[in-house]
Amino acid sequence: MSSHLPAQARGCPDPSHGPGLTRFNTLSPEAARAVLLHCCGSRRWAHRVAAHRPYPDAGTLLAAADEASYDLSQADLTEALAAEHSAELDHGAPYAALLALDAAHAEYERKFGHAFVICLDGHAPEEQADQLLGAIRRRMGHEVDEERSISADELRRVAQSRLLDLTRRLTRSEGASVAETGLFAPVG
Secondary structure, three states, X not given: OOOOOOHHHHOOOOOOOOHXXXXXXXXXXXXXXXXXXXXXXXXXXXXXXXXXXXXXXXXXXXXXXHHHHHOOOHHHHHHXXXXXXXXXXXXXXXXXHHHHHHHHHHHHHHHHOOXXXXXXXXXXXXXHXXXXXXXXXXXXXXXHHHHHHHHHHHHHHHHHHHHHHHHHHHHHOOOOOOHHHOOOXXXX
8 A cells, every 4th residue: 555645745745856866767677677566567568667767756757657657458457457465454454354355356357357456545544444445345346347447547656656656765774775675675
């Protein structure tokens, strides 16, 4: 789960013109595609976002990511959804909520064939369990095509948030190599 609020609203440094975006812009094409695959698992999406560098600010980066998301083919979307892990609750969540979520994820994945993707940005941590469980229950009633469309939009929102996280991580890890920053850790 990620935060979809602007960086300033979350109390984070604004990555718009900072060293994180500068570092991202100067990564080799291969390294840029590799870190972008952790934002969205579509190789085509990662290639497009990497190919349009340099980005003058975070807004331009996010706009390019949106455009690449909207242009995903069905095969690209399938690839991206296959790379996702279902949204989880913090380990401090009530045990009953964790059990309910595990059961809901299993049923969702059985019905739709991919992980449940949702962006919970803007929801306080104490609201996320209710939001997550409520959303998965609502979306279980969808037809496959409708749910695929909703999942694609949620994936787009999650990718945006991960891009902002990426630029913040690159800012904090100034001087470290991309591999050392933890950017290759699993996402989800």
